[in-house]
Amino acid sequence: MEITLHGSVADMLNNQVTAGKYQSPEDLVYEALEALVKQKIDEGINEGLADMEAGRVIEINAGNLQSVLSKPVSEW
Numbered sequence: 647m648e649i650t651l652h653g654s655v656a657d658m659l660n661n662q663v664t665a666g667k668y669q670s671p672e673d674l675v676y677e678a679l680e681a682l683v684k685q686k687i688d689e690g691i692n693e694g695l696a697d698m699e700a701g702r703v704i705e706i707n708a709g710n711l712q713s714v715l716s717k718p719v720s721e722w
Contacts, residue, residue, distance in 0.1 A: 649675075 651659060659671050668674040697703060706714055 659674055662668055662674050663671055668677070704710075704714070
């Protein structure tokens with residue numbers, strides 16, 4: 647895959663590589679994507695914890711599993 651960066655984004659990337667903080671532009675992009683994935687995971691965890699604190703949870707067990715699975719997500 648090829649990506650062309652322009653302007654300040656290209657300058658920032660080149661400055662980081664030139665400063666020796668990354669061996670290649672790909673290393674910087676990889677680290678940035680790792681940070682983005684971690685951020686998204688953390689946001690999901692925080693949302694789940696907020697749902698728990700607000701009581702927006704149900705217990706899933708053998709008795710209600712089928713009804714939980716058959717209910718469309720839009721109805722939750």
